Amino acid sequence: MxxxxxxxxxxxxxxxxxxxxxxxxxxxxxxxxxxxxxxxxxxxxxxxxxxxxxxxxxxxxxxxxxxxxxxxxxxxxxxxxxxxxxxxxxxxxxxxxxxxxxxxxxxxxxxxxxxxxxxxxxxxxxxxxxxxxxxxxxxxxxxxxxxxxxxxxxxxxxxxxxxxxxxxxxxxxxxxxxxxxxxxxxxxxxLARPPRQPPLTRAGIAEHLDATRVALYTATLDDDGALLDVVAEGHQGLVVAGFGVGHVPSALAPRLGALAGRMPVVLASRTGGGPVLRHTYGAVGSETDLQRRGLLNAGLLGPYKARVLLRTLLAAGAGREEIADAFARHG
Structure with a gap:
């Protein structure tokens, strides 16, 4: 063979x-x-x-x-x-x-x-x-x-x-x-056999890629979020690479919440290792605050892979609940 x-x-x-x-x-x-x-x-x-x-x-x-x-x-x-x-x-x-x-x-x-x-x-x-x-x-x-x-x-x-x-x-x-x-x-x-999630059905994904664009935005020091609307324009999803365990400057929080009402917005960490937390910090711009505003938690998925997963799910026709469930399982 x-x-x-x-x-x-x-x-x-x-x-x-x-x-x-x-x-x-x-x-x-x-x-x-x-x-x-x-x-x-x-x-x-x-x-x-x-x-x-x-x-x-x-x-x-x-x-x-x-x-x-x-x-x-x-x-x-x-x-x-x-x-x-x-x-x-x-x-x-x-x-x-x-x-x-x-x-x-x-x-x-x-x-x-x-x-x-x-x-x-x-x-x-x-x-x-x-x-x-x-x-x-x-x-x-x-x-x-x-x-x-x-x-x-x-x-x-x-x-x-x-x-x-x-x-x-x-x-x-x-x-x-x-x-x-x-x-x-x-x-x-x-040496190890980590569990895999069931594969996504490939049928129809390629045909819908052009209509399911996903942007990636990285939070930075003293970031006022002015570019967020520009980045999100013409996209059907957004991944945010936040600080540390999933934080952004407080000025970005209401903008991200508004975007989360229009499209799936996924919160990842820009650090390259470790998870986005879920309920440890509560200040404006924290992971708890952003999830309350509708952002989805990427878990252990870094921003690049979170973008791959989100675009693949959107192209497969997944709705918000399916996307949230997928990130809970894959992240």
């Missing part, structure tokens, strides 16, 4: 240009070229079905493009693939992985990986990441875990993983949980 590998572009496929070393790397490698450069891959004895798709930097990936990849991956699994690997740029990988996890309906592993150093640099990490990703995708131990990010010989659940450093090859971490597994001496070791 094969593993289906979809190459989407990004640093892992950037071969660079001849000439000045100051010229940035550009996408040039195909999926076949990426896999051909991986030492030990053939020795795994895992046939690869390699396909090129969406060969763009991850900054140019879209919800619709990733849903197309999920559909193609599901078809490959139905045709007999025992797992899926996607190579892509790392800039948006934590978001694309979470989107995949929300809708992936199969027990077969769906593994996303990439690279922080392109193939022209010393210590390029792409080959090692691909080798580990294929190992995981082919291993029965990874079944039922949903979407995984495999990087630096660690397995991270898509629900928890974050990109934490702009250049480090150890950039991917799960601050609230830690890696759920490792690849050690050519063996996949799954």
């Amino acid at each position: 094969s593993v289906a590998l979809f190459a989407l572009g990004g640093t892992i496929s950037a071969a660079g240009r001849s000439g000045s070393p100051r010229v940035g790397a550009v996408p040039r490698l195909t999926g076949a070229q990426i896999t051909a450069a991986v030492p030990g891959l053939a020795a795994l004895g895992v046939p690869l079905d390699v396909r090129d798709a969406q060969a763009v930097p991850s900054a140019d990936l879209t919800f619709a493009a990733m849903l197309d990849v999920v559909a193609a991956a599901e078809a490959a699994v139905r045709d007999g693939a025992r797992g899926v690997v996607v190579t892509q740029g790392t800039d948006t990988l934590e978001e694309t992985a979470y989107l995949v996890d929300l809708v992936w309906p199969r027990p077969e592993p769906f593994v996303l990986t990439g690279a922080m150093r392109n193939p022209t640099l010393a210590g390029a990490d792409g080959p090692a990441n691909v080798l580990a990703a294929v190992r995981v995708a082919a291993d029965p131990a990874a079944r039922g875990l949903g979407a995984l990010v495999v990087f630096n010989d660690q397995l991270h659940a898509a629900r928890w993983v974050r990109k934490t450093h702009s250049t480090s090859t150890a950039t991917f971490a799960s601050p609230d949980l830690g890696p759920i597994g490792q690849v050690v001496e050519d063996t996949v070791r799954v």
